Amino acid sequence: MNEVSNFFKSAFSVDNIIFGFDEGDLKVLLIKRGADPFKGQWALPGDLVYPNENLETAANRVLFELTGLQKVYLEQVYTFGAVDRHPLGRVITIAYFSLVKISDFVITPSSFAQKAKWHTVEKAQVETLAFDHNDILNTCFNTLKTRVRFRPVGFELLPPKFTLTELQHLYEAILRTKLDKRNFRKKILSMHLLIDLNEMQEGVPHRPAKLYSFDKERYFKFEAEGFSFELKESKKKDQKRRFEELLEG
Amino acid sequence: MNEVSNFFKSAFSVDNIIFGFDEGDLKVLLIKRGADPFKGQWALPGDLVYPNENLETAANRVLFELTGLQKVYLEQVYTFGAVDRHPLGRVITIAYFSLVKISDFVITPSSFAQKAKWHTVEKAQVETLAFDHNDILNTCFNTLKTRVRFRPVGFELLPPKFTLTELQHLYEAILRTKLDKRNFRKKILSMHLLIDLNEMQEGVPHRPAKLYSFDKERYFKFEAEGFSFELKESKKKDQKRRFEELLEG
DNA sequence: GACCTTAGTGTAAAATCTACGTCAATTGCT
């Protein structure tokens, strides 16, 4: 029993990778650390888990303290536990990713965050983040890419009413590819997971588009009986290349 | 700083879900616990992680101590951290699943395992396991089902030389469905991931089948350039039902 | 050599996926 007590000297934390979508870009929320270690560096929002707190509760708490948001999409992704990942001792961290509608959203920096700011994922990936947060971000971004092909999680990133073009741009930003407009629409509509709201966009300087919302109930029904939601990218390489040029230029 | 030290009172463990395949059944290795808590109950093999040990190292260690196997397929799946999941204190556990060839294999029960035994997954799922190990097993089994559809991990469960029928039975056992023989073969062979060994089964009381091995190198090449490996079950409901009857009867 | 068991194979019909071009509705500018 005494030996066992030697093991009870570790801590664990949760880190949230909070994705949002705005102006055609996929973004991630980072905080500028207000305390050592890594003071002044950008980091993923996270915190130590209280001894009597469940992991998911902790992830929700961090999200709430930082953003004021509750009941948003949150999913455990991976646990990072390299021995030397934290300078203060053995701390393993459980990464959660979260998808939020940026529009809903007021950043309310908590005590441990001097400053919170949306970064495009591209920029965050080249930034030097605190701890092993670059690893974590990359892993979670890859998970998002995979997730979005098999579950309609993407809808969590859009406002309640959206156009098909907005939805397509979202998928293109996440998958970093270009999709064919007509095929995308056909595919999405054939799933019957969108509700046609019979409303139109307003105040846009061009032909207004129809607005849709996501039919969650219907999706849950389908999911219950085993249902795969997949989006494939164009098989023609040219399209993909064209998009990569777009990203760079 | 003093407050922070309150957090450093937790421990974490790894639990291994070791899958094997034998006699047409998917199996999982359980140990009968030799010490409290849960003495005498079946449990997943696991251990506390040493303070200076990486998670993956710990998972490999547990596997090695129990089975003598090294360098087998091992993948992190999920972290379980309910506050009350361990009676001795706050212990979160990181679940890894592992795929081994039962043939390779001699169980060498370590100090913490009185007895290790292969259980069919079906039976293990209805057994009352120690801690939250039923949860863990179910989660990992679902992950295996998904994994096997997109990556050729199944090969890890077979001996180095196998027949197409053995491969098909493996998939059927994992997916709990029935697959069409000709379509399965066509699909598998069209991936060009199997090496035809130009050898035949011997000593079987029927027409001997060709032996194949898995072409790992080729797979890694494909994987590197983004490649999806998918097996779908029959869309005709009847086939599935027929198989479910088989499972029950 | 009869019979039992599993191995091995092809095809046609259906479903899905891919590439692609034109007219429509609105705003803003002149």
Place this chain on the structure above:
DNA sequence: AGCAATTGACGTAGATTTTACACTAAGGTC
């Protein structure tokens, strides 16, 4: 009022993939 600019909406033909399905071949056993 008319025109330019912008994005929305839509269908089809050809290619590819998926599905369902049944008979002969090879070896072992008795």
